[in-house]
Amino acid sequence: MTTENVAAPINAWQVAQRQFDLAAEMLNLDSGLRRVLREPRRELTVHFPVHMDDGSVQVFTGYRVQHNLGRGPAKGGIRYHQDVTLDEVKALAMWMTWKCAVVGIPYGGGKGGVVVDPKKLSKKELEGLSRRFFTEISVLVGPERDIPAPDVNTTPQIMAWFMDTYSMHAGYTVPGVVTGKPISLGGSEGRNEATARGAVYTIVKAAAHLGLDLKKAKVAVQGYGNAGSIAAQLMRDEGGTIVAVSDSTGGIRNMAGLDPDKVLAWKKEHGTVQGFPGSEDISNAELLETECDVLIPAAYENQITIRNADKVKAKIVAEAANGPTTPEADEILHRRGVFMIPDILCNAGGVTVSYFEWVQDLNRDHWTEADVNAKLKVIMEKAFGEVLALSEQHRVNMRTGAYLNAVQRVADATAMRGLYP
Ligand code: GLU
Numbered sequence: 001m002t003t004e005n006v007a008a009p010i011n012a013w014q015v016a017q018r019q020f021d022l023a024a025e026m027l028n029l030d031s032g033l034r035r036v037l038r039e040p041r042r043e044l045t046v047h048f049p050v051h052m053d054d055g056s057v058q059v060f061t062g063y064r065v066q067h068n069l070g071r072g073p074a075k076g077g078i079r080y081h082q083d084v085t086l087d088e089v090k091a092l093a094m095w096m097t098w099k100c101a102v103v104g105i106p107y108g109g110g111k112g113g114v115v116v117d118p119k120k121l122s123k124k125e126l127e128g129l130s131r132r133f134f135t136e137i138s139v140l141v142g143p144e145r146d147i148p149a150p151d152v153n154t155t156p157q158i159m160a161w162f163m164d165t166y167s168m169h170a171g172y173t174v175p176g177v178v179t180g181k182p183i184s185l186g187g188s189e190g191r192n193e194a195t196a197r198g199a200v201y202t203i204v205k206a207a208a209h210l211g212l213d214l215k216k217a218k219v220a221v222q223g224y225g226n227a228g229s230i231a232a233q234l235m236r237d238e239g240g241t242i243v244a245v246s247d248s249t250g251g252i253r254n255m256a257g258l259d260p261d262k263v264l265a266w267k268k269e270h271g272t273v274q275g276f277p278g279s280e281d282i283s284n285a286e287l288l289e290t291e292c293d294v295l296i297p298a299a300y301e302n303q304i305t306i307r308n309a310d311k312v313k314a315k316i317v318a319e320a321a322n323g324p325t326t327p328e329a330d331e332i333l334h335r336r337g338v339f340m341i342p343d344i345l346c347n348a349g350g351v352t353v354s355y356f357e358w359v360q361d362l363n364r365d366h367w368t369e370a371d372v373n374a375k376l377k378v379i380m381e382k383a384f385g386e387v388l389a390l391s392e393q394h395r396v397n398m399r400t401g402a403y404l405n406a407v408q409r410v411a412d413a414t415a416m417r418g419l420y421p
Helices: 012-026 031-037 086-102 123-139 156-170 191-210 226-237 260-270 284-288 327-335 349-362 369-393 398-417
Strands: 042-051 057-068 078-081 108-115 218-222 241-247 250-253 280-282 294-297 316-318 339-341
Touching (some): 012 031, 012 086, 012 327, 012 398, 042 086, 057 086, 057 123, 078 156, 086 108, 086 349, 086 398, 108 123, 123 156, 191 226, 191 339, 191 349, 191 369, 218 226, 226 241, 226 260, 226 294, 241 260, 241 284, 339 398, 349 369, 369 398
Parallel strands (some): 218 241, 218 294, 294 316
Antiparallel strands (some): 042 057, 057 108, 241 250, 250 280
16 A cells, blocks of 8 residues: 655546545455456546637537446436546546445446536537536446436536436436426526535534534634535534635635625625635635634545644544545544544535435425425434444544445345356
């Protein structure tokens, strides 16, 4: 096993494989099965042209990876970001496999990405890019095969374009091909808030387990997109004080408390959380080291590393983002007694409500928000309890507990199906 190099960039795919290897070793997994589960089933790279507003044609690169299809169709979001790589998408696809297994929903794992900074595109260019990308990956997707959803920088509007593009090719409306759609097109009540809401359900359980009073808790949130901004609002509703938040441009801090709604309005107006009245500007690195009880990384991979894990002050780290903590940092946090709610458990509320949306679409049904949230709560609390029990039984951190549960479920399904031919 390699140790994390302080200077080199961290490769998310290597991290994902190491996390899997650790669980496979503990589970004494059959070596053939280990070789199967440690690689993605399918990787598709596409280079596709888009008409730009200035009359030029630009070629973009995108990916769709299906890590595992053992327990059902592939499921996972599509992200638009200038730093997307195939290795990152492979890691995110593998994490989706374990995430769906941890919460017991009948999916495998997939993920997609396009190498683009969507903030630099006009709405027309964004639509053209989205429609052509979805056409390119339509060799893999379908309501029974692979169901994309939102991720970093992708929105319900983009899901609507994906769904429309697929439906135009099919000749009829296929709402179940993508989740996270607007409500008017078969989207689910509560889907937009689901990642954050699910995370908060797990934080409430963790706080009760640790005897931490959330009404007195200081909360710091890294990332102020869909997951981070709503997590901040929901933690405020739980009685917590939001002391620091950040986005890709930097962070802000006010130990007396920030109003998450006003911060969101400020960000919408100014394009950044920074400069928010009554707060001091801080860096993203300072945010992670802020004095707080609950730290919610809700941005990107590899944020808590060997470099800063010693400086994290929080009692609970709740991973609303995918892959924010490296394996070395995990060990440091565990040794220091920080309670980790790992990504594949903490942020599984998003894909869980995506599953509800798909079920509603396939049945031409529509559930109330109260129904959705109640069902989500049951699933998140059950998964939290199972992972906590495993981590206590095996005296391992919560991430390893979650992996033991997930990898075993996927391994059982794979072994039961047998090897074809
Ligand atoms: N992108 C989200 C995730 O990482 C949601 C995926 C989905 O709903 O399929 O879990």
